[in-house]
Amino acid sequence: MTGSLTLVALVAVMFGAGIYVMLERSLTRVLIGFLLVGNAVNLLIYVMSGAPGLAPVLYDGVDPDEISDPLPQVFMLTAIVINLGITAFMLALIYRSWWLARLGDRGDLVDDDRDERESGEGAADVARSSRLDDTAILDILEQSDEEYEERGSEASARTGRDGADPADRADRGGDRR
Amino acid sequence: MTALVPLVVLLPLLGAAATLVLGRNRRVQLWLSVAVLAAVAVIASVLLFAVDATRGLVVYIGDWDAPFGITLVVDRLSAILLVISAIMLLGVLVYSVGQGVADRHRETPVSIFYPTYLILAAGICNAFIAGDLFNLYVGFEILLSASYVLLTLGGTGERIRAGVTYIVVSLVSSLFFLGAIALIYGATGTANIAQLSVRIAELPQDVQLLLHLALITAFGIKAAVFPLSFWLPDSYPTAPAPVTAVFAGLLTKVGVYALIRSEMTIFAENDLTTMYLVLGGLTMLVGILGALAQADIKRLLSFTLVSHIGYMLFGIGLASELGIAATVYYVVHHITVQTALFLTTGLIERVGGATSVNRLSGLLAASPFVAILFFIPALNLGGIPPFSGFIGKVGLFLGGAEVAGSGEGPAPWVIWAVVGAGAATSLLTLYALTRFWNLAFWRGRDELEGYESFLVESMQEAPEGATVTETRTAPVLMLAATVGLVAFSLLLTVLAGPLFDLSSRAATNLLDPAVYVNLVFPGGIR
Numbered sequence: 035m036t037g038s039l040t041l042v043a044l045v046a047v048m049f050g051a052g053i054y055v056m057l058e059r060s061l062t063r064v065l066i067g068f069l070l071v072g073n074a075v076n077l078l079i080y081v082m083s084g085a086p087g088l089a090p091v092l093y094d095g096v097d098p099d100e101i102s103d104p105l106p107q108v109f110m111l112t113a114i115v116i117n118l119g120i121t122a123f124m125l126a127l128i129y130r131s132w133w134l135a136r137l138g139d140r141g142d143l144v145d146d147d148r149d150e151r152e153s154g155e156g157a158a159d160v161a162r163s164s165r166l167d168d169t170a171i172l173d174i175l176e177q178s179d180e181e182y183e184e185r186g187s188e189a190s191a192r193t194g195r196d197g198a199d200p201a202d203r204a205d206r207g208g209d210r211r
Numbered sequence: 212m213t214a215l216v217p218l219v220v221l222l223p224l225l226g227a228a229a230t231l232v233l234g235r236n237r238r239v240q241l242w243l244s245v246a247v248l249a250a251v252a253v254i255a256s257v258l259l260f261a262v263d264a265t266r267g268l269v270v271y272i273g274d275w276d277a278p279f280g281i282t283l284v285v286d287r288l289s290a291i292l293l294v295i296s297a298i299m300l301l302g303v304l305v306y307s308v309g310q311g312v313a314d315r316h317r318e319t320p321v322s323i324f325y326p327t328y329l330i331l332a333a334g335i336c337n338a339f340i341a342g343d344l345f346n347l348y349v350g351f352e353i354l355l356s357a358s359y360v361l362l363t364l365g366g367t368g369e370r371i372r373a374g375v376t377y378i379v380v381s382l383v384s385s386l387f388f389l390g391a392i393a394l395i396y397g398a399t400g401t402a403n404i405a406q407l408s409v410r411i412a413e414l415p416q417d418v419q420l421l422l423h424l425a426l427i428t429a430f431g432i433k434a435a436v437f438p439l440s441f442w443l444p445d446s447y448p449t450a451p452a453p454v455t456a457v458f459a460g461l462l463t464k465v466g467v468y469a470l471i472r473s474e475m476t477i478f479a480e481n482d483l484t485t486m487y488l489v490l491g492g493l494t495m496l497v498g499i500l501g502a503l504a505q506a507d508i509k510r511l512l513s514f515t516l517v518s519h520i521g522y523m524l525f526g527i528g529l530a531s532e533l534g535i536a537a538t539v540y541y542v543v544h545h546i547t548v549q550t551a552l553f554l555t556t557g558l559i560e561r562v563g564g565a566t567s568v569n570r571l572s573g574l575l576a577a578s579p580f581v582a583i584l585f586f587i588p589a590l591n592l593g594g595i596p597p598f599s600g601f602i603g604k605v606g607l608f609l610g611g612a613e614v615a616g617s618g619e620g621p622a623p624w625v626i627w628a629v630v631g632a633g634a635a636t637s638l639l640t641l642y643a644l645t646r647f648w649n650l651a652f653w654r655g656r657d658e659l660e661g662y663e664s665f666l667v668e669s670m671q672e673a674p675e676g677a678t679v680t681e682t683r684t685a686p687v688l689m690l691a692a693t694v695g696l697v698a699f700s701l702l703l704t705v706l707a708g709p710l711f712d713l714s715s716r717a718a719t720n721l722l723d724p725a726v727y728v729n730l731v732f733p734g735g736i737r
Contacts, residue, residue, distance in 0.1 A: 064379055079389070109345055112349065116356075120382065123356070127363065130366050130371055134366075134371060
């Protein structure tokens, strides 16, 4: 088997550099290391196909002994596709871990069972209370309108009803709810 | 009949696509997943009967001849593992459905759970029926990619941390595997396992050894063999209970399958039996000593998982008919019992609200049913007589005695030492599990506060500490799935005779690589 010495040297350098970077703590560097070593392995597969020849397409007049070995190229293509998918997943993972790290403890607990339920209940409470607030404000507005009308119509006959008024108001509010 | 072979991979893949499209309709998604895996289980059983009656089944995809195209091969070993995997996948799926329904999909984004799970199933099946090394690599990648997603499901900090370890280690092992394929292709000009079996034997011994070690390093990482096993207990326990169960049961066994295949078929002429025996013994002892120090049951079980891989390595190292037969039986037993134990752990977490012995007590009174469900597989794993763990271990020890007595193969004292280590590991497993049983199930609720005992002195909590969740009742479906798997593990005892005969026939096929070669190349290799 004959192979290109340049490619072998390149494979060696990429392996070395890739493994060195992979040993770092940072996840992004691990990913870069993985990419380097992954491509080094792909090139290694390519080197194993031996001396380059004609394009591996068989038609009349092509000697099967002169074409390149197509199988390693197929392996490489498959490996490249797999590496692409894994890289995409790693990037998502790195983003997620950066997100969690940035949020600190709070970030770690974001999806925790208890915490999520509590925050869910909290959110429901806020929604409920804001709806209550809305209806309460509307009630007050309507009541003041009615009182204004009442006061307008009963302005001449103002009696000591002020004491009964709050209870009356609460009753009406309850009815509306 | 051969048309059925690709279906075990195709059905889960198509099912995954369909469930992904139907992501909004969970009920259809659920039923489709169950139907697909049930169909795979049926097909695998049919294949097992067909393969056992003949020598095996071979499919040449696209009608390309063997060394060039993709070849799918089902021999007895593949068929046995396909059946057991399909049954486990189905059981765990039912369990996860029960959990998902009970939790109202609060904790996990279930819409991607089913498609990913089916892809995992496709990868496992593909690895078992791959007829060439590169297809085996693709199978590994399919199941690993799916496992990355399943392990980091929900993306909590804890799971991301565990996932990073697992993913980086798996990536390294994949690179090793691919590099080994490149070297093997460079040395032999083929990746077809049957052709490799012939061509590797023609290489010089030192080249064989180099290729051999390169390949089994990759498989060793996946199978969690001793010096390469430390990633496992740090990554498995954080996943949801059903995910951990299926990982523990099946993923390491895919690695063990690849090891068996590379020892028996690819590198049949290159002898590494003594190394396997030594690594087997070390894997057992180091694993179980790790288990003894764990307070968290999930971590404890992960360490016993590593430890019991050692028994299978021991069987591979014996390389005798009885040894391999016992290994095949032990793989089946271990897949079942380890999956059942992790599912029971999920039940314990629901009923007891924790997984650490420092937080658990009085479970026997709280839930006697769960107690029984834990107790049976625990005794089984420890190797107590009527159960399958005992049968598998006795088979392995007898195989060891046979090889040691024959005077051939590895040095007898190495074999006897590993048998001793195996017996000690079995007892220590029993100790670790019964200690957990005593503390979590038998100790009264009132004793938990300020409990002092030499049993818990040396225990370590999980790195993330003992988490406590609220106690909930276990839904019927979760219980039913666990009961089903525990009953299946008992069936391995009841049907031990026929099953061990089947394993022996598989071992006979494996010990003669010519059987595999003739299967793939009926007309002989050109």
